Amino acid sequence: MWTLEPRSDAPLLWQLATPVMAVIATMLTGALLFGLMGYDPVAAIRTIFWDPLFGASAGYSRPQLLVKAGPLILIACGLAVGFRAGIWNIGAEGQYIMGGIAGAAVALAAYPAEGWWIFPAMIVAGAAGGWAWGMIPALLRNWFGASEILVSLMLVYVAQKIAAWMAFGPMRNPEGFGMPGSRNLSQYPAAANPEMVPGTGIHWGVIAAAFAVFGVWVLMSRHIRGLQIRAAGEAPRAARFAGVRPSALVAFCLGLSGALAGMAGLFEAAGPAGQITDSFGSGYGFTAIIVAFLGRLHPVGIVLAGLLMALTYIGGDIAQLMLQMPAATVQVFQGMLLFYLLGFDLLTRYRIRRRITA
Amino acid sequence: MSDNAIFRAEGLSKTYPGVKANDAISFEVRPGDIHALLGENGAGKSTLVKTIYGLVRPDEGRMWLDGQPFDPADPHAARAAGVGMVFQHFSLFDAMSVAENIALGLDHPPPRRELASRIATLSEEYGLPLNPARRIADLSAGERQRVEIIRALLGNPRLLIMDEPTSVLTPQEAEILFATLRKLAANGTSILYISHKLEEIRANCDHATILRGGRVIDSTDPRAHSARELAAMMVGGEMREIDRSGRSPGAELLAVRDLTLAAQSVDGTSLKSVSLQVHAGEVLAIGGVAGNGQEELLSALSGEIPSPAGTVTLEGADLARMGPKQRRRAGLLAAPEDRLGHAAVPGFSLTDNALLTATVRQGLAPGGMIRHGAARDFTQKVIAEFDVRTPGPDTAARALSGGNLQKFVIGREVLQAPRVLVVNQPTWGVDAGAAAAIRQALLNLAAGGACVIVISQDLDELLELGDRFCALNGGQLSDPRPVEGLSLDEIGLMLGGAHGTEVAHVDA
Numbered sequence: 001m002w003t004l005e006p007r008s009d010a011p012l013l014w015q016l017a018t019p020v021m022a023v024i025a026t027m028l029t030g031a032l033l034f035g036l037m038g039y040d041p042v043a044a045i046r047t048i049f050w051d052p053l054f055g056a057s058a059g060y061s062r063p064q065l066l067v068k069a070g071p072l073i074l075i076a077c078g079l080a081v082g083f084r085a086g087i088w089n090i091g092a093e094g095q096y097i098m099g100g101i102a103g104a105a106v107a108l109a110a111y112p113a114e115g116w117w118i119f120p121a122m123i124v125a126g127a128a129g130g131w132a133w134g135m136i137p138a139l140l141r142n143w144f145g146a147s148e149i150l151v152s153l154m155l156v157y158v159a160q161k162i163a164a165w166m167a168f169g170p171m172r173n174p175e176g177f178g179m180p181g182s183r184n185l186s187q188y189p190a191a192a193n194p195e196m197v198p199g200t201g202i203h204w205g206v207i208a209a210a211f212a213v214f215g216v217w218v219l220m221s222r223h224i225r226g227l228q229i230r231a232a233g234e235a236p237r238a239a240r241f242a243g244v245r246p247s248a249l250v251a252f253c254l255g256l257s258g259a260l261a262g263m264a265g266l267f268e269a270a271g272p273a274g275q276i277t278d279s280f281g282s283g284y285g286f287t288a289i290i291v292a293f294l295g296r297l298h299p300v301g302i303v304l305a306g307l308l309m310a311l312t313y314i315g316g317d318i319a320q321l322m323l324q325m326p327a328a329t330v331q332v333f334q335g336m337l338l339f340y341l342l343g344f345d346l347l348t349r350y351r352i353r354r355r356i357t358a
Numbered sequence: 359m360s361d362n363a364i365f366r367a368e369g370l371s372k373t374y375p376g377v378k379a380n381d382a383i384s385f386e387v388r389p390g391d392i393h394a395l396l397g398e399n400g401a402g403k404s405t406l407v408k409t410i411y412g413l414v415r416p417d418e419g420r421m422w423l424d425g426q427p428f429d430p431a432d433p434h435a436a437r438a439a440g441v442g443m444v445f446q447h448f449s450l451f452d453a454m455s456v457a458e459n460i461a462l463g464l465d466h467p468p469p470r471r472e473l474a475s476r477i478a479t480l481s482e483e484y485g486l487p488l489n490p491a492r493r494i495a496d497l498s499a500g501e502r503q504r505v506e507i508i509r510a511l512l513g514n515p516r517l518l519i520m521d522e523p524t525s526v527l528t529p530q531e532a533e534i535l536f537a538t539l540r541k542l543a544a545n546g547t548s549i550l551y552i553s554h555k556l557e558e559i560r561a562n563c564d565h566a567t568i569l570r571g572g573r574v575i576d577s578t579d580p581r582a583h584s585a586r587e588l589a590a591m592m593v594g595g596e597m598r599e600i601d602r603s604g605r606s607p608g609a610e611l612l613a614v615r616d617l618t619l620a621a622q623s624v625d626g627t628s629l630k631s632v633s634l635q636v637h638a639g640e641v642l643a644i645g646g647v648a649g650n651g652q653e654e655l656l657s658a659l660s661g662e663i664p665s666p667a668g669t670v671t672l673e674g675a676d677l678a679r680m681g682p683k684q685r686r687r688a689g690l691l692a693a694p695e696d697r698l699g700h701a702a703v704p705g706f707s708l709t710d711n712a713l714l715t716a717t718v719r720q721g722l723a724p725g726g727m728i729r730h731g732a733a734r735d736f737t738q739k740v741i742a743e744f745d746v747r748t749p750g751p752d753t754a755a756r757a758l759s760g761g762n763l764q765k766f767v768i769g770r771e772v773l774q775a776p777r778v779l780v781v782n783q784p785t786w787g788v789d790a791g792a793a794a795a796i797r798q799a800l801l802n803l804a805a806g807g808a809c810v811i812v813i814s815q816d817l818d819e820l821l822e823l824g825d826r827f828c829a830l831n832g833g834q835l836s837d838p839r840p841v842e843g844l845s846l847d848e849i850g851l852m853l854g855g856a857h858g859t860e861v862a863h864v865d866a
Contacts, residue, residue, distance in 0.1 A: 224723040227713055235703040240662050241694060242714040243683035 099262020102129025130262015643824025
């Protein structure tokens with residue numbers, strides 16, 4: 001008989017090994033799934049994980065890696081701080097949308113003015129929009145004890161409706177021949193967030209993500225506030241004893257993750273997406289949750305996990321194009337990845353022992 | 359070796375990684391004896407009784423029960439063979455009734471009506487009054503223990519193991535318990551009684567087996583030895599004398615005025631108009647059974663729960679609305695009872711745990727950025743001065759034994775030179791040597807002109823440390839009385855006697 005025995009502490013080796021094991025298990029299960037669906041499993045896996053980087057058309061797909069990884073990493077950095085404190089912001093997608101709308105609103109209000117101040121003002125507005133949307137679950141939790149998990153998740157759907165309203169209503173491009181969607185900001189130089197070095201995919205959002213990674217690392221490993229956040233997640237009473245006010249922590253964590261998600265939304269609206277449409281929310285906010293956990297809530301891990309998830313996005317697109325695989329392939333992959341990660345996580349906290357029954 | 363022993367062990371050994379918990383233990387329990395198992399924490403008592411109760415399989419050695427070879431694979435087998443056990447920490451469901459809890463703990467519970475009548479018979483016979491219909495949540499510690507005892511007795515045990523049963527009882531409740539145990543023994547049930555309270559064992563036990571470092575040191579009649587001799591056998595050397603000298607009461611430091619706090623949770627206790635004044639160089643001892651407002655009082659003093667303005671002042675400054683950080687800056691420090699999860703974060707290294715409470719006074723994070731070197735140095739100092747046995751400051755708190763972590767927690771506060779230090783259960787579950795060191799550190803702190811408030815259930819500790827004694831009962835704090843000349847009986851009455859439990863009638 002096999003039994004699980006709690007470990008006294010989580011060994012570093014297992015903490016590093018489980019994400020890798022989860023990725024491998026996902027590939028194997030994915031291959032099995034594709035085989036059953038009638039595709040060549042080896043070709044499918046190669047198309048998703050290999051071709052985007054080294055395949056024939058890699059020159060086109062490689063820059064996309066940073067374009068997709070940028071927002072994922074930026075959002076995941078904020079989420080990881082909250083998750084460490086045991087504050088579960090599941091609604092980054094909504095904060096992302098609201099940040100995009102708020103940032104775009106500044107640009108559309110300024111149009112067609114030119115000025116150096118427009119883009120910075122959009123960043124501030126984007127962060128503020130996401131922050132405000134994150135503060136709703138924070139205040140409801142602090143005042144009424146409402147679950148921030150449910151409230152933040154539900155607000156995603158509200159944000160999606162607002163995006164649709166904006167695209168069809170107040171923000172509709174007056175020169176767009178009645179088509180839904182705002183003006184294309186990438187064609188408005190003062191507000192555009194273009195690729196900075198051709199062929200790399202680097203835009204302001206990627207730079208912001210790099211700053212966020214460094215900032216979160218400093219906060220969590222060098223600053224007393226980070227220590228208190230970790231304490232709150234592991235032992236809330238000890239954190240309180242140390243002087244952490246739970247309500248302040250809730251507001252800080254939801255505000256921070258909301259602001260970063262909002263900034264990611266703005267960079268997307270002004271750059272790769274270019275406009276606010278009814279389908280502006282593309283799932284980055286949800287995928288970032290997987291990125292945060294896959295990266296072990298550590299900034300360096302989040303960078304690696306963000307790149308990996310970006311790869312599945314791009315690889316999924318290519319597989320759809322080249323092998324006519326269904327569009328849900330990517331979601332299945334991402335779902336499996338989180339599932340296996342949580343499953344293998346058991347191994348970091350427990351060891352498996354064979355019990356000798358006498 | 360007599361052949362009529364109820365229980366006999368020969369050469370029991372059990373090795374865990376790095377420690378030989380039991381080393382060739384042999385002893386026997388005679389019929390009708392109250393047999394004490396005496397030893398410090400870590401002496402191997404728990405492993406030994408867990409072996410007898412079938413929770414631990416010995417590596418070597420054999421046991422006999424009633425002359426039959428006895429080798430229980432699990433507690434079911436042990437109970438079936440006639441061994442019962444009452445644990446130190448109760449395993450009862452608060453929301454359920456006495457009868458329901460007892461039924462849940464039995465291997466083959468009889469029908470409800472029959473069970474109720476058997477509970478009634480047993481409680482009548484042994485002077486353990488219990489109403490089977492009452493909810494556990496409404497019972498006192500002594501009454502909860504009766505539930506556990508009755509549950510064990512329903513299995514008709516030949517040998518009943520009691521693990522530190524008096525640690526949660528008032529002196530009066532303990533007396534009632536011993537009367538019950540004597541009656542059980544007279545009816546032929548042998549008792550294996552685990553404790554480190556020497557006077558209690560000398561007064562009530564027929565025989566004592568003393569363990570140290572996993573070995574049997576002696577098996578003797580405890581009444582033939584003085585408490586001092588037993589203690590010497592237990593710790594292997596003379597007990598350190600506590601030095602109470604060099605203290606003189608000074609100016610008033612901390613004042614609590616008319617502090618009333620609603621309970622923080624359903625199971626919490628509300629504080630009712632608590633007032634106290636303590637002075638420099640003084641130790642105030644606050645006694646009482648846990649759950650009577652001890653945690654709430656500590657939280658109100660540490661700043662975890664703010665209180666109405668003016669209710670907590672330190673040297674005239676009003677701290678009542680301040681949080682833990684400002685109170686630490688002012689010099690009011692605290693060490694809670696619960697080491698893992700309240701005083702320390704289990705998964706944090708000792709250095710990180712030092713940062714939790716020592717940052718303000720030691721300047722470990724100026725401007726918020728942590729000075730890891732300074733934090734490590736401070737942690738090293740705590741480890742060195744308080745003899746914390748650990749590989750180093752990077753070890754996780756949960757990897758330390760209870761006693762070592764307690765030394766760390768107390769040392770972390772003491773070395774910050776507090777004006778007032780509040781401690782709850784400073785030596786709970788700590789071995790005698792470490793307990794003496796902690797107590798001495800607290801006395802030295804007072805001798806240095808600080809004030810110490812000790813909240814504890816351990817009366818010996820309170821009398822040893824305190825200058826004045828008061829009792830916390832149902833959230834109310836009694837007027838303090840000088841410890842000098844206070845008798846155990848008076849203290850018991852201050853603690854609420856037998857806590858208004860249903861009165862026991864034992865014809866012993």
